[in-house]
Amino acid sequence: MTKTALRIGLAGLGTVGAGVIRLLAANQALIARRAGRPIIVTAISARDRSRDRGIDMAGLTWLDDATELAAHPDVDVVVELIGGSDGPALTLARRTLGAAKPFVTANKALIAHHGRELAALAEANGAPLAFEAAVAGGIPVLKALGEGAAANRIVSVYGLLNGTCNYILSRMESDGLDFGTVLADAQAAGFAEADPSFDIDGIDTAHKLAILAGLAFGAAPDFAGVATVGIRAIDKADIEQAAALGFRIKLVGLAETADGELFQRVHPALVAQDHPLAATNGALNAVVIEAVPVGRLFLQGRGAGEGPTASAVVADLIDIAQRRTGLPFGMPVAELASLPRADSATREGRYYLRLSVADRPGVLAELTAALRDHGVSIESLIQRPHADSSAATVVMVTHTTTEAALQASLEAMAASPSVSGRPVMMHILDL
Structure with a gap:
């Protein structure tokens, strides 16, 4: 007996959206075995219908308005890869969860700003809300926190959450170059956007940190409470002096609790050369979870790009197909703490x-x-x-x-x- 396929409505056909379609096609049989049924894309939406994305869109329903995916009769799960904390992404999330349909996203800004609201909507309607791809790309850090470390008291969670910044700082050290030169190279190589502000000013890292902190400490994400400093002021001289002192400079996102207060900061930091984060170079991401009783957990891998992010999206889809989904932040919304912000x-x-x-x-x-x-x-x-x-x-x-x-x-x-x-x-x- 053929099992009914899980039908996907996909909003956004950029690098990651196209990567999801390619991954589902390339590993079709394996994914079906792991999911217990086929997972297929049936409907899509993007800004430019005429653009060649190198994928076969024959037989797929095209919707000019992405928010219509929420009510489409041939869509069981909506995947949002549009981006942005508001606008169509937020409208699509609200409509999908309001219609009691599962919602999967890689949109860290959406969850960092509206995580509590969307989790409450998901809970009220019995609809899964999954966002593994929003933090650290292909590294399953949210699953590690929410499932593998669920019995532990988390002391702190910190790491390197932005591949662009890590690439720039690594190149400044390895090649003895200044910030401006490496940034221009990163833009030419596709590691940095034409407007790199979100990355180099630490905003991208702050979004991800707010989500990690919410899951780690049983609280709603508090993006506004993340003190954020980027890497623009880092000079070649700082890289050299740090090395002479036995350190490497990294952009670190750090969250921890003490005395019932939450401390969150994104900042350039000197990391001792024998620390696991110091060996995380190039565009890699790494996350450290300090927990009791398990101790230190260290996760490292590719944190962005087509393959890693598509991998995390499809992993969430497999969980939904298998009905293995839990509460978005590991506990009912009513149990999420409103932690006061720690004074730095x-x-x-x-x-x-x-x-x-x-x-x-x-x-x-x-x-x-x-x-x-x-x-x-x-x-x-x-x-x-x-x-x-x-x-x-x-x-x-x-x-x-x-x-x-x-x-x-x-x-x-x-x-x-x-x-x-x-x-x-x-x-x-x-x-």
Whole structure:
């Protein structure tokens, strides 16, 4: 007896959308065995009907309005690959879940901004909401958190969640190039968009971190609570000095709870060369889950692109076909905590500082006095002359201190006539 196929309505035929169709065709028999029935695309929607995407669309129903997929009689599951936190993507999600149909998405902005609302709608209508592809591409990190580590108390979740930034920082280190040169190369190679702001300013990472934190700590995603700093200010000199100190610079997304408060930050950080994240180079992603009692879980892989993201989308479809779906954030929406945001001012850690200063007697004493006056002590200090002999670069690593004390020290330094420009500060990842 032939089992009824699971019929897919696909919104968005960009790189990932076309990749989903190719993957379903290439692994058709294997997917059917794992799903218990065939999975086929029956209806599609995209902005440009005439564009050649290198896929066979014969026999597929084309809808100019993607939101009509929600009510289409030949669609059992809607897959949204349009992107954007609002607009057609949000309308399609609401209509699909409101019609009690499963909804699968790779849209991290949608879930980061509207995750609680959509989870409540899914729960109320008994419709699966799945978004494994929204975080870290082909790495099954959401399944690891929501299923494999479900019995654990999560202490922290952190990692490298943006392949573009990791590629840029890795190339700056390996090839000794400046930020602008590597960014231009990344755009030419297709690793970075023409407008790379979402990636290099940390917004993409912040969306993913908010989703990870929600699932890890039983809370609704709080994107607005993610303090975000990107990598634009990272200089070739920082890469070199970090290496001399035994570190690599990475854009880290970090979330953890303490005393019932949630701390979330995306920031460039110095990572010790023997830490697993330091060995994650190029466009790879990596996620670390620190949990009790299991300890450290480390997941690494390709976090973006056609194959990895399509893989995660199809994995969600197989779960739906097998009726293996659970609650989107691992518990009923009514049980999701509303965690207050932790104040970063009292947060303790070590820091990297880089300053451009006048090369004259007394300047180092002035800098160290600014730190001393706010209770910050120095672990190590390096001074290097500029090509211009009247200036020098000073690099310092502090002992553990509070963020408030460090910021006060930086304000005092920045006000000094001996210091050129703003001091550069980065956190040191001591996890």
